[in-house]
Amino acid sequence: MEKIVIKGGRALHGRVEVSGMKNAAVGVILSTILIDGVTVLENLPAISDVTLSLQILSSMGAVVEQIDPTTYQIDTRNVKPGTAPLEMVRKMRASYYVIGAELGRFHQSKVGCPGGCDFGIRPIDQHIKCFEALGAAVHVTKHYVEAQAPDGIRGDQIYFDSVSVGATMNGIIAAALADGTTVIENAAREPHVVDLANFLNTCGARITGAGTDVIKIKGVKRLHGCTYAIIPDMIEAATYMIAAAATGGTLEICNVIPKHLESVSAKLEEMGVQIEELDDSVIVAPADRLRRVNIKTLPYPGFPTDVHPQMSVLLCLANGISHVSEGVWDNRFRYVEELRRMGADIEVNGKVATITGCEKLSCAKVRAVDLRAGAAMIIAALAAEGKTEIDDIYHIQRGYDNIVGKLEKVGADIRMVTIPDE
Numbered sequence: 001m002e003k004i005v006i007k008g009g010r011a012l013h014g015r016v017e018v019s020g021m022k023n024a025a026v027g028v029i030l031s032t033i034l035i036d037g038v039t040v041l042e043n044l045p046a047i048s049d050v051t052l053s054l055q056i057l058s059s060m061g062a063v064v065e066q067i068d069p070t071t072y073q074i075d076t077r078n079v080k081p082g083t084a085p086l087e088m089v090r091k092m093r094a095s096y097y098v099i100g101a102e103l104g105r106f107h108q109s110k111v112g113c114p115g116g117c118d119f120g121i122r123p124i125d126q127h128i129k130c131f132e133a134l135g136a137a138v139h140v141t142k143h144y145v146e147a148q149a150p151d152g153i154r155g156d157q158i159y160f161d162s163v164s165v166g167a168t169m170n171g172i173i174a175a176a177l178a179d180g181t182t183v184i185e186n187a188a189r190e191p192h193v194v195d196l197a198n199f200l201n202t203c204g205a206r207i208t209g210a211g212t213d214v215i216k217i218k219g220v221k222r223l224h225g226c227t228y229a230i231i232p233d234m235i236e237a238a239t240y241m242i243a244a245a246a247t248g249g250t251l252e253i254c255n256v257i258p259k260h261l262e263s264v265s266a267k268l269e270e271m272g273v274q275i276e277e278l279d280d281s282v283i284v285a286p287a288d289r290l291r292r293v294n295i296k297t298l299p300y301p302g303f304p305t306d307v308h309p310q311m312s313v314l315l316c317l318a319n320g321i322s323h324v325s326e327g328v329w330d331n332r333f334r335y336v337e338e339l340r341r342m343g344a345d346i347e348v349n350g351k352v353a354t355i356t357g358c359e360k361l362s363c364a365k366v367r368a369v370d371l372r373a374g375a376a377m378i379i380a381a382l383a384a385e386g387k388t389e390i391d392d393i394y395h396i397q398r399g400y401d402n403i404v405g406k407l408e409k410v411g412a413d414i415r416m417v418t419i420p421d422e
């Protein structure tokens with residue numbers, strides 16, 4: 001078991017390099033099941049969700065080879081459907097992409113029910129609705145999702161009842177090799193949806209409209225391999241922007257697409273934080289006094305739900321009372337109890353948190369209850385006086401590439417400690 005120990009109170013200064021985006025990487029990696037060829041993926045983040053995605057592919061018969069720390073070659077010519085190990089797919093939400101990819105290429109799929117962070121109920125009804133529209137019969141048992149399309153995958157019109165990143169990406173994956181044209185309406189517009197479409201188009205797919213709420217996929221007969229670099233992780237970038245603001249430091253966050261960060265930059269500026277956008281970096285400089293703001297999380301281009309816990313930490317340090325309203329997940333407030341241990345004054349009522357700012361947070365022993373909650377604990381610890389210990393950091397390792405090393409390089413007193421298993 002490992003934990004992170006932070007002695008807080010130091011302002012961060014310097015440059016942080018942002019890695020490839022987790023939620024694009026896992027989708028792109030698992031979509032290679034569609035490909036009858038060899039793919040080289042660059043700018044993959046060194047995180048456990050990527051390792052797990054690659055292990056799932058290997059278990060299915062793919063040949064995966066690491067070329068350098070961020071580049072992998074994946075030969076998916078001989079993958080077999082229905083072979084993704086249950087214990088692996090259960091560890092990760094994104095394993096639902098295996099269903100879309102198996103259906104697309106083999107017209108049949110059997111995959112364990114996906115796992116992931118606990119935000120209350122996480123249905124996959126929109127994914128299933130999409131597979132059924134494309135001609136599959138889908139059957140969900142206690143542990144597995146099984147789907148068969150004996151007559152093949154046929155293009156159709158799909159209207160999602162709610163905006164879902166995963167269902168949109170799965171729809172694109174399942175329809176890429178379909179017979180005919182698929183139109184997805186009320187599609188998610190996140191940058192990772194665009195990245196997946198760009199990747200598949202480089203492999204020969206014919207997808208248009210990604211980044212808008214109507215996506216058109218003209219099915220092709222076969223996808224070939226290619227070399228493709230994953231886009232930078234906007235959530236990782238936002239996490240470092242907030243860490244800079246919370247510690248009163250100045251950071252240049254490098255290797256980013258500033259446009260993807262606009263909703264976060266706008267809120268930080270509203271709080272008094274200074275933001276300078278360059279071509280592929282943003283510079284964050286301190287506010288004289290952090291001002292209160294209200295936030296509502298929404299699908300892209302709204303304020304990202306995956307930045308909600310980190311932003312709540314900053315609001316704990318702001319002058320006055322702020323409200324954070326969660327517009328995507330039913331329950332994303334499990335971090336609140338941990339933050340309260342550090343002296344935060346937060347009340348949750350339904351899907352709204354009311355945060356009363358304070359001068360300083362204090363150190364404590366806390367847990368990373370999920371991935372972004374863990375990132376929030378790190379930010380809180382960096383800003384707090386004294387030594388904070390964060391347990392259950394495997395959640396953080398699922399999505400942050402070398403967060404300890406990156407923060408240490410910009411002046412944080414942070415280390416990873418291995419505790420012998422009992």
Ligand code: EPU
Pocket residue numbers: 022023026093094117121122123124125126127128162163164165166167188305306328329330371372399
């Ligand atoms: N929803 C349904 N039915 C579905 C699918 C989703 O009702 O079939 C609902 C969900 O319950 C939720 C909302 O729609 O209320 C949005 O869910 P979405 O499908 O967009 O989420 P996801 O695809 O499961 C991805 C990210 C999450 C991120 C959300 C929202 C991956 C692997 N995960 O999840 O990332 O919070 O989109 O942007 O891409 C994270 O990185 O920390 C993380 C949790």
